[in-house]
Amino acid sequence: MLNNLMITITLLSVSSLVQAKVDILACEPEWASLAREIGGDKVEAYAATTAFQDPHHIQARPSLLAKARKADLLICSGAELEAGWLPILLKKSGNGAIRPGKPGHLMAADYVRLLEVLGRVTRSMGDVHASGNPHLHLDPGNILKVASVLNKRLQSIDKVNSDYYQKRFSSFSQKWKKAIKRWEKRSASLRGMLVVVHHRSWIYLESWLGLKEIAALEPKPGLPPTSTHLVKVLKQVQSTPAKAIIHSPYQQQKSAKWLSGKSGIPVVKLPFTVGGTPQAKDLFSLFDDTINRLLAINR
Amino acid sequence: MSFHGKLAFVSILPAAISVSQLHAEPQASIVVDGIISSYSQDPEEYRLPGFQLGGEAGLHDEGWSFGHNEFAVSGEIGGILEGQFTGVMHQHEGEQEFELEELWLQTLGLGQGVTLKAGRFFSDIGYLNNTHPHAWDFVDAPLIYRGILGNQYKDNGLQGSWIAPTETYLRLGTEAFTGSEFPFDYDGGGIGSWSLFADIGGDFDVSHSWQLGISHLWGESNDRFGGHGHDHGESHEVEDAYGEEHLPAFTGDSSIAAVDFVYKWAPDGNYKERFFKLQMEYMYRREDGRIDLFHDGAFEESSPYEGRQQGGYIQGNYRFLPHWQGSLRYDLLTSSNRAVNAEILEEAGLESDYDPWRIGGAIAWVPNEYTTLRFQYNHDRSQPRTDHQFFVQFIYSFGAHGAHQF
Numbered sequence: 037m038l039n040n041l042m043i044t045i046t047l048l049s050v051s052s053l054v055q056a057k058v059d060i061l062a063c064e065p066e067w068a069s070l071a072r073e074i075g076g077d078k079v080e081a082y083a084a085t086t087a088f089q090d091p092h093h094i095q096a097r098p099s100l101l102a103k104a105r106k107a108d109l110l111i112c113s114g115a116e117l118e119a120g121w122l123p124i125l126l127k128k129s130g131n132g133a134i135r136p137g138k139p140g141h142l143m144a145a146d147y148v149r150l151l152e153v154l155g156r157v158t159r160s161m162g163d164v165h166a167s168g169n170p171h172l173h174l175d176p177g178n179i180l181k182v183a184s185v186l187n188k189r190l191q192s193i194d195k196v197n198s199d200y201y202q203k204r205f206s207s208f209s210q211k212w213k214k215a216i217k218r219w220e221k222r223s224a225s226l227r228g229m230l231v232v233v234h235h236r237s238w239i240y241l242e243s244w245l246g247l248k249e250i251a252a253l254e255p256k257p258g259l260p261p262t263s264t265h266l267v268k269v270l271k272q273v274q275s276t277p278a279k280a281i282i283h284s285p286y287q288q289q290k291s292a293k294w295l296s297g298k299s300g301i302p303v304v305k306l307p308f309t310v311g312g313t314p315q316a317k318d319l320f321s322l323f324d325d326t327i328n329r330l331l332a333i334n335r
Numbered sequence: 336m337s338f339h340g341k342l343a344f345v346s347i348l349p350a351a352i353s354v355s356q357l358h359a360e361p362q363a364s365i366v367v368d369g370i371i372s373s374y375s376q377d378p379e380e381y382r383l384p385g386f387q388l389g390g391e392a393g394l395h396d397e398g399w400s401f402g403h404n405e406f407a408v409s410g411e412i413g414g415i416l417e418g419q420f421t422g423v424m425h426q427h428e429g430e431q432e433f434e435l436e437e438l439w440l441q442t443l444g445l446g447q448g449v450t451l452k453a454g455r456f457f458s459d460i461g462y463l464n465n466t467h468p469h470a471w472d473f474v475d476a477p478l479i480y481r482g483i484l485g486n487q488y489k490d491n492g493l494q495g496s497w498i499a500p501t502e503t504y505l506r507l508g509t510e511a512f513t514g515s516e517f518p519f520d521y522d523g524g525g526i527g528s529w530s531l532f533a534d535i536g537g538d539f540d541v542s543h544s545w546q547l548g549i550s551h552l553w554g555e556s557n558d559r560f561g562g563h564g565h566d567h568g569e570s571h572e573v574e575d576a577y578g579e580e581h582l583p584a585f586t587g588d589s590s591i592a593a594v595d596f597v598y599k600w601a602p603d604g605n606y607k608e609r610f611f612k613l614q615m616e617y618m619y620r621r622e623d624g625r626i627d628l629f630h631d632g633a634f635e636e637s638s639p640y641e642g643r644q645q646g647g648y649i650q651g652n653y654r655f656l657p658h659w660q661g662s663l664r665y666d667l668l669t670s671s672n673r674a675v676n677a678e679i680l681e682e683a684g685l686e687s688d689y690d691p692w693r694i695g696g697a698i699a700w701v702p703n704e705y706t707t708l709r710f711q712y713n714h715d716r717s718q719p720r721t722d723h724q725f726f727v728q729f730i731y732s733f734g735a736h737g738a739h740q741f
Contacts, residue, residue: 088603097544097741098504098536105448105498132444260657
């Protein structure tokens, strides 16, 4: 009887040790995916948003508060992308581990070189971010920089498994560097390709692949396309024909389709993040699929 | 946050502020709220039979008036405390009134899901009580808030809350207040009112989210008059059948129980273009004590009193285009108040022979996060004679834009 009890207690404590995974709340799917790459089965990563949601417009809903309450680590793009909802989660969750300045608070934007740093913004400029364009994950070099910071953070939060994280990071880093070479080789023909975008959320991809953005469907970032602005863009593409009109899964396609119908330029949905297309299952396939889709129309 | 309203003293902070320390700097905001109101009945004669109007309850002045104009400053102190100051200017019967609405400190990241708050703040009972009026979906408060809480209950006090480490959101909390604000009037010093509340919530799936709250508020009153603050001269006088003006005051114990439910839907959980919100609340108040009637400032008569008041509202809100939102609301109140001297109920406006109701619709144009233009109509049956109420409301906020609270 006593033996049985001892065995039960031992099993319970072992199982609770086994279950003590690092709880990670990722603001966007790409960071949840990265957390799984580095953290493996020692972490439990949850993405607060999906590829079909505009990360600017998220509700600080009860389920997210519950996740923030329990999180050991918060990983987000930063640069004010989540300014509409993340501050509420940080304030209301009563969780000290994910406060700014703590190892459990990781904002990717703090560790990469941001593009379009404006310094000073006014409302007339639209939904822009003073500290820079926050859609930084579509440059694979940035992913690697954030992976390296994430590796260190995981090691400091979960010291027992330091070696595990280090090994996984080293192997990810090698694989990722090889993949970057492969992507750059495959996408060489995309250099100089002219594109029209819906929202200015592609500048890191453009600067990496050498795409040239000639117009955006939104008259100002975050403001929905207007007919006068679309007519202007139509005139622009009639004189400088673009190869594609690019949009992400969370953006409405009406304006892109209208422009496509008038100009004959194909609309291309890119996954934007993990889960955005059936093919983009993780970070590797996200870039594979993005390049495949661009190559398919750039023949 | 794209648009900080920075104060002058921000410049003494270190130049290099990390991007991640988004809210380390004090932020200021101003909310301008202008309302045009039109009524088919005389707004001066507005009453809610069976309920005592107090606090901010009542109609907006006819014609052009200021609504709830706010000046707010908030900031973090050493990364462990958050503070907020909100001053309000609004118009009541042609007079501009200034009020200290909020002044509180709250812990940040205390750990274990615990948060403590102290100062002057809106109670977390109900769903709408802690929401600033400029974030409401209608120009005016639900009738039950008007009838029981004087629109909203705020007071000086302490709050402790805890979020459970569970997958389903569960928050429990308690508050202790001085009880010096409507719907209480406690002057014994110490704690005059206190509350308990619990919220649970979660997602049905990626597109559907919900939250259910239950709360209870207790308090004591010693000569609680209606009207604004404690200035008896400004209180709502009640006219009896003979045209005599009476001022009723309640002395005794109040107990308010409330249930609220909110459900939200957005296609794929993407709130940018379209979403739907269903919101409903129910409150029940029990009061035991006595009613004193005053006439021309002099005590007139008194009677033991038992108040039983209840009611609620249900509203739906549909953002059908990125910048357009339609809302519908139905309110219903009922009471069964009793007094030993039954005449005193009528003289105090607490008679229970009529159930006030109202149905209203609003359409709002929201071109961006900081501008709202709202058109609203109420078919108001607060009293037996229908009041056709029309409102146009314009809200503009300078400075920090509001976050997307559930």
